[in-house]
Structures are given as C-alpha cells and as structure tokens.
Amino acid sequence: MIPVSEQKSFEQRFSIIRTLAPDNMLSKEEQARLTIMDAGVGDVFTCFGSTYIVQEINKYQEASEDYSKLKDYFVTELTCLCLETGAVGHFEWEIDDELAVCITLDQIKFKRLADEEGQPIDEDDLDQIVEDEDTIVYAGETFDYDDDWAAVYRRNGKEEKVYMYEFVNNRSSLFITIEEWQDGDKEEYRIYISKPVNPLELVLISKGGGKT
Known part of the structure; x- marks a missing residue:
C-alpha cells in the first residue's frame, strides 16, 4: 500500500x-x-x-x-x-x-566539517576562521574562505536576522554556506552545500x- x-x-x-x-x-x-x-x-x-x-x-x-x-x-x-x-x-x-x-x-551538520589538520570545527571556531581567512574540509575536499556578511531574511511578511559564512571549492565550484540565524540571545546554525547553475x-x- x-x-x-x-x-x-x-x-x-x-x-x-x-x-x-x-x-x-x-x-x-x-x-x-x-x-x-x-x-x-x-x-x-x-x-x-x-x-x-x-x-x-x-x-x-x-x-x-x-x-x-x-x-x-x-x-x-x-x-x-x-x-x-x-x-x-x-x-x-x-x-x-x-x-x-x-x-x-544538501544540508549537513558541523560534525561533517574539519580544519586542514583534520580536527573537528564548530560554531565557536567561525570568528577565528574568518579572521585567518582559513579553509575548512568537507568530504575530503578543501573549501577556502570566500566571504561573510549579515542579512535580513524576509518570508511571509516576517523578518529574521542571519549571518552568512561562505566557503568555495575552486576545483569543483561547489560552495558551503554556514548560516547563523539570530533569535534573541540564541543562535541556530544551518549548513548548506550548493553549486552554481x-x-x-x-x-x-x-x-x-x-x-x-
């Protein structure tokens, strides 16, 4: 059935x-x-x-x-x-x-990301990664820091604050976006794999x- x-x-x-x-x-x-x-x-x-x-x-x-x-x-x-x-x-x-x-x-979790030494990374590492313009590793591929920026997201008349961390793999052109969603004093992280079309x-x- x-x-x-x-x-x-x-x-x-x-x-x-x-x-x-x-x-x-x-x-x-x-x-x-x-x-x-x-x-x-x-x-x-x-x-x-x-x-x-x-x-x-x-x-x-x-x-x-x-x-x-x-x-x-x-x-x-x-x-x-x-x-x-x-x-x-x-x-x-x-x-x-x-x-x-x-x-x-795809949408992934922090546990699938690492630094170049293979050590796991999480939200606490993002500021340092941006400051150093460092790379992250996903599925054996390195993604270079590309940009970070703040945005207001509008959906159904509602506005939310989100901060974007962007990384790109120059070989495949795939990129990773780590989104930090603001909700008062709390943050929620969403991580996406995307490709250009x-x-x-x-x-x-x-x-x-x-x-x-």
Whole structure:
C-alpha cells in the first residue's frame, strides 16, 4: 500500500501537471527572453531535465554587521517542488555584475566539517576562521574562505536576522554556506552545500499555469 503522504504528493503533482495545457505554456520566443528573475509563485521551469513549480519566493537583503542599515544587495530564494519526484528544491539568484544562479544540494551538520589538520570545527571556531581567512574540509575536499556578511531574511511578511559564512571549492565550484540565524540571545546554525547553475539551464515554460 502506498503511504498517504506519497499518495497526496502524487495527486498534487498530477493535478499541477494537468494544468500545463498548451494554452498555458510559453512560446519558444518567450522562453528564450525570460529568466529565473521573471519567475513568480505558481510558475513552472525546467532545469537539468527536471520540472519545478515555484511554491515560495523569499529574499535575503544585505545589512551592516549590527543590522542597523540595509544595503542594496539581494539574494532571491525560490522554494520549488519537483514534479517528477516530489522533492523540494531551493534555487537562489542574485545580480553580481551579471545574473548568478545556484541550487542547494544538501544540508549537513558541523560534525561533517574539519580544519586542514583534520580536527573537528564548530560554531565557536567561525570568528577565528574568518579572521585567518582559513579553509575548512568537507568530504575530503578543501573549501577556502570566500566571504561573510549579515542579512535580513524576509518570508511571509516576517523578518529574521542571519549571518552568512561562505566557503568555495575552486576545483569543483561547489560552495558551503554556514548560516547563523539570530533569535534573541540564541543562535541556530544551518549548513548548506550548493553549486552554481548556468542561468541558461533554467527555462521558464509556464507563467501562472501551475497551482500550488
């Protein structure tokens, strides 16, 4: 017997796929003209042979280190449902001289990270790692310090403070982001593995044709 959750996921995805009638599909000319920046909630795009519907769009806005001032740098996060598998995926885009896109591959714990000597690291080591512009090791690969910055994250009208620590593996172009989420006097850490995506790999195929 198929679990109820899987049955509901299948029915939801099948219902969305049925809405992708020819009348709701974008023309080849529109597909070539539009980018992920034009995607809205309910829109559908393809990437690497999979089809995604956008379920949420949220934003990170860079801030000063004490969060007293906001800056003109944004990262837009799209939470998407894969219509083939039912998995939830996250894509992010930003303008840094030109359009840059990435996809989140995995979320990991501190216990999978180490320093170059193989010693485990945790949140208490982050300030020193940044000061030394040091490297961290994940799955036998070294990731060099790249940047750290404060941001305000906006979702459903709510704002949260988050501090980002970014590391990049120059061989594979994979990168690690350690997010420090502020909640009063408490911090929660989330660590993500991501990779860049050529913006041309994402093709918007339907505007408003899907249903969430």
